[in-house]
Amino acid sequence: MEHGEQTIRVAVAGATGYTGAELIRYLSRHPKAQIVAASSESMAGQELEQVFPGRGEKLRGLRLVSLEELLCVAADAVFLCLPHGQSAEVGARLAGEGKKVIDLSADFRLPDPALYRQWYGIDHPCPEWLGAACYGLSEFYRDQIRRAQIVANPGCYPTAALLALVPLVRARLIEANTVVIDAKSGLSGAGKTPKPHLHFAEANENVAPYSPGRMHRHVPEIDWYLTLAAGRKVQVIFVPHLIPMDRGILETIYVHLTSGTKPEDVLHCWRAAYAQEPFVRVLEHGLPATKRVAWTNVCELGLAWSEGGVAVLVSAIDNLGKGASGQAVQNLNILFGLEEGLGLV
Numbered sequence: 001m002e003h004g005e006q007t008i009r010v011a012v013a014g015a016t017g018y019t020g021a022e023l024i025r026y027l028s029r030h031p032k033a034q035i036v037a038a039s040s041e042s043m044a045g046q047e048l049e050q051v052f053p054g055r056g057e058k059l060r061g062l063r064l065v066s067l068e069e070l071l072c073v074a075a076d077a078v079f080l081c082l083p084h085g086q087s088a089e090v091g092a093r094l095a096g097e098g099k100k101v102i103d104l105s106a107d108f109r110l111p112d113p114a115l116y117r118q119w120y121g122i123d124h125p126c127p128e129w130l131g132a133a134c135y136g137l138s139e140f141y142r143d144q145i146r147r148a149q150i151v152a153n154p155g156c157y158p159t160a161a162l163l164a165l166v167p168l169v170r171a172r173l174i175e176a177n178t179v180v181i182d183a184k185s186g187l188s189g190a191g192k193t194p195k196p197h198l199h200f201a202e203a204n205e206n207v208a209p210y211s212p213g214r215m216h217r218h219v220p221e222i223d224w225y226l227t228l229a230a231g232r233k234v235q236v237i238f239v240p241h242l243i244p245m246d247r248g249i250l251e252t253i254y255v256h257l258t259s260g261t262k263p264e265d266v267l268h269c270w271r272a273a274y275a276q277e278p279f280v281r282v283l284e285h286g287l288p289a290t291k292r293v294a295w296t297n298v299c300e301l302g303l304a305w306s307e308g309g310v311a312v313l314v315s316a317i318d319n320l321g322k323g324a325s326g327q328a329v330q331n332l333n334i335l336f337g338l339e340e341g342l343g344l345v
């Protein structure tokens with residue numbers, strides 16, 4: 001099915017996780033999408049209306065099914081909100097049947113299977129499908145997304161970093177190899193499976209870095225797409241922190257400006273890159289903050305400070321919005337030739 005007036009039949013695999021539940025929220029008010037199936041292994045059989053109360057009539061009569069059952073349902077597009085390693089084979093099977101796949105996991109984001117093995121510790125389950133996948137950073141890959149069978153929805157941290165950095169690296173306004181990203185994320189970024197450091201007594205009133213430097217799995221993703229934008233090898237320094245809040249990502253990004261670049265060039269560059277983009281807001285006054293973008297598909301960018309050839313950039317998104325399910329819906333709209341903001345505002 002393409003373009004137009006018809007309804008798009010969509011299914012959500014892993015609907016009871018954080019990104020899956022956010023997708024149900026977006027899709028239940030999307031004027032062109034009809035939810036035809038949603039899966040959960042632990043809650044299969046339960047009525048969607050009870051699991052997601054207040055989400056409206058679109059859920060009426062639907063029950064959660066197992067992933068195996070979901071795979072047999074006729075659908076035009078399937079969102080995969082599964083852990084990495086679980087998505088790849090499912091995505092390949094669905095794509096092989098001609099369904100459009102929007103994968104929120106990391107399984108199709110790194111085109112190089114050796115890199116996937118290095119960072120995810122397993123051989124890629126179906127490397128032959130990596131070529132059919134397109135990176136789903138909507139603002140920069142929409143032409144490729146339109147033609148893709150599989151959309152690899154970007155990671156949450158990479159989305160905030162790349163939206164700030166790609167235009168600047170392309171325009172050679174910053175030294176691409178001295179970028180330091182200080183990132184903070186709300187706890188929903190870690191998914192719903194309980195882990196000791198996510199317990200209330202551990203996480204509340206606490207801020208802690210983890211996987212600092214070049215240890216986090218999002219580092220190769222940021223490097224890969226910045227390298228493509230720069231046309232030369234880029235390696236960032238990345239220090240993520242968990243913050244005791246439900247949702248949101250704020251990245252403070254330290255960069256060196258290239259010789260002759262003035263701080264206002266950064267703002268001009270962002271403004272030019274995003275003038276026509278409804279979901280990237282370049283701030284003229286004030287600075288980005290997570291509450292300003294919570295529950296939305298918006299990324300806010302701001303220039304916090306600059307002197308002596310150094311600049312401090314700030315990027316804020318909702319990890320479940322632009323960092324996951326919001327961008328996934330934006331990509332659905334691109335895939336089917338719809339207005340990009342449908343269901344998102």
Ligand SMILES: NC(=O)c1ccc[n+]([C@@H]2O[C@H](COP(=O)([O-])OP(=O)(O)OC[C@H]3O[C@@H](n4cnc5c(N)ncnc54)[C@H](OP(=O)(O)O)[C@@H]3O)[C@@H](O)[C@H]2O)c1
Nearest residue numbers: 014016017018019040041042081083084105189191192324
């Ligand atoms: N959280 C974020 O901010 C975020 C942002 C961007 C991307 N992502 C990525 O998006 C994916 C989903 O993340 P999430 O945070 O929503 O995860 P989550 O909260 O842990 O939810 C995972 C979902 O997948 C289902 N599931 C787990 N293992 C499964 C299996 N073996 N077979 C079938 N279903 C299975 C779970 O179903 P049950 O009901 O049976 O448990 C649940 O519905 C991950 O790959 C994550 O890295 C997350």
